[in-house]
Amino acid sequence: MKKENGIFKIIGSIFTSITCVSCTPQQTQPLLTPPSQENTLSPLYLFQNTEETENTSLRVDGQIPSWLEGEFVRNGPGLIRDNAGETVKSWFDGLAKLYAFTIKHGKVKYTCKFLQSNAYKKLQATGVFDFAGFAQKPKTDQFSMIDFLFDIKNKEIINANVNVAEINNRLVALTEIPLPVEFDKNLNTLGFFDYADSLTKNYSFESAHILKDPETKANWNFLIELGLLDTTYQIYKIPPFSTERQLVASIPVSAISYMHSFCLAGRYFVLIDYPLRAQNPKDIANGFIEAFAWSDKNPAVVYLIDKESGKCQPFLTDPFFAFHYVNGFEKDGKVFVDLIAYPNAEIIYKVNYYPFLKNVGNTLLRLEMDPLKGTIKVTQQTQEHMEFPRLNEALIGKENQYFYAIHNRKGGNGLIKFDHLKTKHRHWYQEGTYANEPIFIPHPQAHGEDDGVVLSIINDLKTKKSFLVILNAKDFKELARVHVPHLIPFGFHGQFFKEN
Numbered sequence: 001m002k003k004e005n006g007i008f009k010i011i012g013s014i015f016t017s018i019t020c021v022s023c024t025p026q027q028t029q030p031l032l033t034p035p036s037q038e039n040t041l042s043p044l045y046l047f048q049n050t051e052e053t054e055n056t057s058l059r060v061d062g063q064i065p066s067w068l069e070g071e072f073v074r075n076g077p078g079l080i081r082d083n084a085g086e087t088v089k090s091w092f093d094g095l096a097k098l099y100a101f102t103i104k105h106g107k108v109k110y111t112c113k114f115l116q117s118n119a120y121k122k123l124q125a126t127g128v129f130d131f132a133g134f135a136q137k138p139k140t141d142q143f144s145m146i147d148f149l150f151d152i153k154n155k156e157i158i159n160a161n162v163n164v165a166e167i168n169n170r171l172v173a174l175t176e177i178p179l180p181v182e183f184d185k186n187l188n189t190l191g192f193f194d195y196a197d198s199l200t201k202n203y204s205f206e207s208a209h210i211l212k213d214p215e216t217k218a219n220w221n222f223l224i225e226l227g228l229l230d231t232t233y234q235i236y237k238i239p240p241f242s243t244e245r246q247l248v249a250s251i252p253v254s255a256i257s258y259m260h261s262f263c264l265a266g267r268y269f270v271l272i273d274y275p276l277r278a279q280n281p282k283d284i285a286n287g288f289i290e291a292f293a294w295s296d297k298n299p300a301v302v303y304l305i306d307k308e309s310g311k312c313q314p315f316l317t318d319p320f321f322a323f324h325y326v327n328g329f330e331k332d333g334k335v336f337v338d339l340i341a342y343p344n345a346e347i348i349y350k351v352n353y354y355p356f357l358k359n360v361g362n363t364l365l366r367l368e369m370d371p372l373k374g375t376i377k378v379t380q381q382t383q384e385h386m387e388f389p390r391l392n393e394a395l396i397g398k399e400n401q402y403f404y405a406i407h408n409r410k411g412g413n414g415l416i417k418f419d420h421l422k423t424k425h426r427h428w429y430q431e432g433t434y435a436n437e438p439i440f441i442p443h444p445q446a447h448g449e450d451d452g453v454v455l456s457i458i459n460d461l462k463t464k465k466s467f468l469v470i471l472n473a474k475d476f477k478e479l480a481r482v483h484v485p486h487l488i489p490f491g492f493h494g495q496f497f498k499e500n
């Protein structure tokens with residue numbers, strides 16, 4: 001991947017709503033690459049906590065701002081080893097566990113519970129993992145792989161371990177397989193969440209990173225429908241106070257890319273088709289991630305999709321891979337997209353040991369597209385290694401100065417407040433600790449983009465316990481520390497739900 005400024009290859013420059021991506025796989029990586037000595041920190045003990053609790057009062061050091069009231073809910077793989085000692089094939093397949101910190105009047109109550117997925121119930125009944133997932137295959141019923149991936153008629157409650165969201169005032173856990181799983185404020189699993197529409201609920205994948213447009217309050221997402229005759233990327237929105245997915249654009253493709261998320265940028269929905277592709281989507285029936293292969297020989301395709309008209313403009317650029325976007329925005333007739341990129345998709349095959357991997361090539365890239373000229377430019381923004389970026393969500397799709405992320409440090413992970421103007425990055429780090437994804441919560445009468453607090457769960461490997469840290473987002477000084485009675489396994493994503 002080019003690291004210096006420069007205009008990448010420009011090919012796709014005409015407006016079109018139909019684009020086919022054709023490429024040839026070059027290699028398939030094995031799963032579960034053994035960790036090297038220096039990054040082995042026995043991740044298994046991070047995942048040995050099977051405790052569940054409800055409304056446990058937590059000790060608070062420092063002072064939580066009086067305006068901060070609501071529920072901070074996180075999701076992630078809570079269990080990666082079964083009673084027979086067998087681990088899941090990928091960290092992405094750990095059994096979903098939800099964590100909620102309810103903050104009110106400066107006090108905090110804590111609840112954590114496993115999602116009652118079919119995979120979890122089967123583990124409880126048999127003691128062993130026997131389910132289909134990202135890299136996991138069923139042991140006893142090979143057809144359940146196809147059921148899992150291609151058919152919801154069995155009313156499967158998916159191991160939705162990636163993210164949480166609110167749709168029409170209902171809380172859901174999400175992964176990349178529909179349908180989401182609904183849960184209540186006490187983290188009790190209620191069942192799968194059905195959409196009130198005719199878009200596909202079978203034979204499809206979607207992103208767990210639903211984004212709410214701060215202006216219209218509509219939720220946006222995409223799904224990949226594997227049809228009998230063709231495969232399409234479908235962009236949809238869910239209007240506020242609705243559970244109906246409304247189709248905005250449909251892009252036929254010949255091969256599907258593994259795409260974890262997307263971003264909004266002004267009037268555009270931005271979807272990047274990385275050259276980690278399944279040439280024959282039906283191969284997914286034999287194992288999900290196994291069907292995808294990386295190719296350095298083929299481009300990444302950036303689709304700019306007009307959120308009103310559904311028109312799609314593709315831009316081709318050099319290969320790279322990303323899980324997470326920071327944000328996107330329009331400025332001076334151009335479209336900008338910031339994301340945490342990797343030179344290739346190897347991270348997927350090493351991820352079982354994340355976050356213990358260090359400096360795996362993740363870097364902040366800025367993509368600059370000119371829709372009129374059809375040009376794209378890609379520049380690396382920093383030498384910092386970051387992941388799990390979040391920002392003030394009032395600025396989703398608009399230009400932001402700051403974002404917050406986990407940041408590789410010697411002996412652990414810290415937090416960084418990244419300043420695009422580079423006036424001053426801020427850091428928080430305590431040696432021997434691993435920070436989870438930080439989230440920003442604005443002050444109700446905020447003055448400025450960074451007027452609020454940043455919340456992150458910190459895993460302390462010395463005490464073998466976790467704590468919730470609350471930072472003043474402006475200066476990154478610690479305001480409060482909330483002590484959790486056990487270690488919370490390193491997780492994926494969370495959201496803050498305000499009272500009412």
Ligand SMILES: [Fe+2]
Nearest residue numbers: 260323492493
């Ligand atoms: Fe993610």
